[in-house]
Amino acid sequence: MILIKCPYCGERDQSEFSNGGEAHVIRPKNPESLSDKDWGEYVFYRNNPKGIFYERWVHSHGCKKWFNAVRNTSTDQILRVYKVNEKRPDLSDFKNTLKSPSGEPLVGSGNFAVKK
């Protein structure tokens, strides 16, 4: 159970929020002009990286506002929250904050609880 800072309400328990998947996937302005493949990409395909991930959250049991967050998916650390209309923070802002729990590698999983 992590803590999430709603940009409107402040820090609240994760149970008050719902995750909305990858952020910055913009609905095409002219869907009819897209090829089947491109439209399929928009509807069905999302990234699922280990590490830095830009994602959407909604304070569903609170102010019901949508906002964006940058989360390290391997540690569940939320590195930044920002409003929907705010600029997407640059990836380089977070490069140095990357660490993984129990010394896991940055890509892939496994149990590495022991320091060598």
Add this chain to the structure above:
Amino acid sequence: MSAINNNCEYISKRLIKITFDGKTYEAYEGDTIASALLRNNIRLVGRSFKYHRPRGIYTCGIEEPNALVQIISEHNEPNTRATIKRVYDGMEITSQNRWPSLRYDFGAINNILSPIFSAGFYYKTFMGPKGFWKNLYEPLIRRSAGLGKPPKNFRSKSTHQYHNTDVVIIGAGLSGLAAAKKFINTKYKVLFIEQDSYLGGVLKNSNKVKTINGLTPQEWISETEELILNSKNITILKNTLVTTYNFTNHLIALEDKFAGKKIDLNKSELTLHKIRTSNTIIANGHIERFISFRNNDLPGVMLASSFEKYIHRYGVVPEKEPVIFTNNSSSLSLLKKLISLGCKPKAYVDSRKKDNIETEIKKILKDKEIPFFSDAEIEGCDGNKKVETITIRQGKSFNKLKSSMLCVSGGYNPDIHLFTQSKGLVKWDKNILSFKPDTPFQKTITLGSTSGNYNFKKLCDEINEKLSIFKTKKVSLDINLNVPNKFSIKELWETKKKNNSNWSKSFIDLHNDVTTKDLKQAITEGFDRIEHLKRYTTNSMGTDQGKISSINSLAIVSKMLKKEISEVGTTTYRPPYAPLSFAAIAGRSTYEFYDPERKTSIHSWHLKNNAVFEDVGQWKRPWYFKASENETMHQAVQRESKMLRENAGILDGSTLGKIEIKGRDALEFMNLMYTNAFSKMKPMTSRYAMMLGEDGMIKDDGIICKISDQHFIATTTSSGAPKVLADMEEYLQTEWPHLQVYLNSITEQFSTFNISGPKTREIMMKVFPDIDFSNDAFPFMTFKNFDYKETKIRIMRASFTGELGYEIYIPPKFGLELWEEIFSCGKEFNLIPYGTETMHLLRAEKGYIVIGQETDGTVTPIDLNYNWMIGKNKKDFIGKRSLSRPDTSREDRKQLVGLSPINKKDIIEEGQHIVELNELPKKISNPIKYLGHVSSGYHSPNLNHSIGLAMIRGGKNLLGQKFFVTATGKTKNIPVEIVNPVFIDPENKRLTS
């Protein structure tokens, strides 16, 4: 063999009575079940999980693998650790996993059959013949597996409590108390958590510490506790066990409110503390580990520090003349204590070389003439359901001794469970031969033996240094010891057996009956990764999580693999630290509090009129109304359906979701959200509409009322309302923030009645004499607002039954009054109330779909032949683009059709398959071609035969063709004809009459 009592300040001398397996025993108030049984010389307390071997009390705490009992007097609570559960007068306890009795257990035959039950036997055995698993193996395994019996039905009143705090200190031993002392009267809000009912930890469990700052340990604890209690910023939680350490310093702890007391069923017996903290200080100490040797599971074998704890904490010396077996320096305190009580150990066996053994130990042993074996080990022990003889190996010679107890110490493991749960990194320490915390991942500090510091003299500096990040005063600890300050240990995990026999086992996991032989076998079979090995052998997978043995198994495995222990690694430590009751997790969310019930304003009337209710989402909706006591559901639904089409019926539709859409851009927004075109729609008219997902699949449907271009009211399905509102909000906030639209849920602002049937108009005219209900003044799919008594109502002409119908919206306050008024007016027209089942039957007769019944998330409006609902000229709406994807425009997609049985007496069942075969083969060897499924099936009282709606591949082009529908329990299929799904009034004459 006999136990003696020792003076102990934690035990009151008040005698109480408990029963164990039906026999009554005397115990003292403050005893645990284990200390009470030891006091009464009961050594055999349970049978093991797999081999049903006799087992006794092995430890004196949370780490207990053997002594699990069932508490009959507490809702039959199973698998309770006898070593921590405190007794009270009248407590009823039984042993577990034995039949017919603890002494003579039939299941012990498994011990003889043990060669079959070696590692991975579940994966190798029970492979055939076919059908044996379901009918023989599984029932048999389920009967014999597990330990206790499940609790009886009871209602827990456990509660949850939330904390937000600056510092949590886990464990009130020497380090925890010293750390807490630093926070006295500071600005930090501190939660100080101890699993026992007394503070003190190691100080009360042993006599290792002689004095602290010139005070006896007990005096120092009392003084410190009083200072803490007087400090306003520190809260002490006793009888509370921290079980979980999550991300963002979120801890979960379980408090036993009735430790040592009989549970009062009117009060909350457990509190689950959910703690959010800025810093966590882990000072929960260490756990002693055992050593594997032949028959190391016999009742009478006990960890040395546990033996010591029984003397100090519970005032019982389990045995006057035990044998002590150790590989380290810590057992000196036990030796000293026994001698001070006038007891004389039978022998002292130390695996260390004589030169490495402390002179103090050697001196005591010599002075007291206690047989001393250095550089020696226990080969094994023997006896009938208890330790009787103990074999000591020293070099090449063997010595047999008679004693009923063997105290074992294999060293100490820092209790790193919580630290690793917090995702901290551990490191192997060669000096203590164990893992200790290294790099924390969160704001976590470990103190004392948890951090691998076994040196009491260094503790004070450690605390002052590690807590220097806080603005606190320095503490000083001047500690005098009864034991050597320097911890010394020799590596020893398993002793060598004299000869191999299947009868004698050397256990590595007592709880799950895993032997060291199983580990070897698993490695031979290729399970050489520790996580695989753990699952294959079930090593350390019991409820004790291998607390006294997991490091031993890592060490043994690393030796077999010829690797360093740090290379082998540990298995993942996962919460909970110790089992916690489901009742505590559920808290108050049980029974009627599990999920709220929503009731309409007419609910009381429904109750009075014998409604049978159905759950729709959280709503309670009348399913059908019983006309007489003996009327079945089928009879009621047939009656209601027939009566409605002959006269009139009324349905409480208040549960229908209603969303108000208002604002400058409401029209544009609605055009985007729904498939339909709303631009040309006239104000004060309504339309059946559909909402799709971006994948083109139907999500929800409902009637949209247009009041103006800036104001709409959308109805949704009863259970879909919250999701539809949330989806609308999402698009407004994220995709179209430029649209000025406001959404409001108005579901509960109105009571809604759907009245329909041929006599509806006459009833409406009688209820509302001032309103013109003629077809010209009030055509189908229009609505109007009226004043009604002191309130306002809205009436819409719409129908879900296919008959002439109206929907009335009225504020709930006036709902019941109007409902009753309609009934008094409708009496002469034989108006009946009807429920959701009749509604479903009637709409199926009319070919109307129900979301979630005809649709399942893979159905487009085109599949339903609802092309007319799609605003093709609209530039865009959600899901539009997907309707022209190759997959959604396939001709052979499953499409909606009606089914009519050729033999009119046949019954079409919902959920059955549609096939080409008139009869299924007796033995199905090849898959049978599947065409589709029956989505709705009813007996229509108005057509007098069974009807069905079905989703069939390419259904649109199959009209008039003959297929077959499977039937429950039969190989003979039902012949059906594919027909138009609208069975009644396909011309809509009734709707528009």
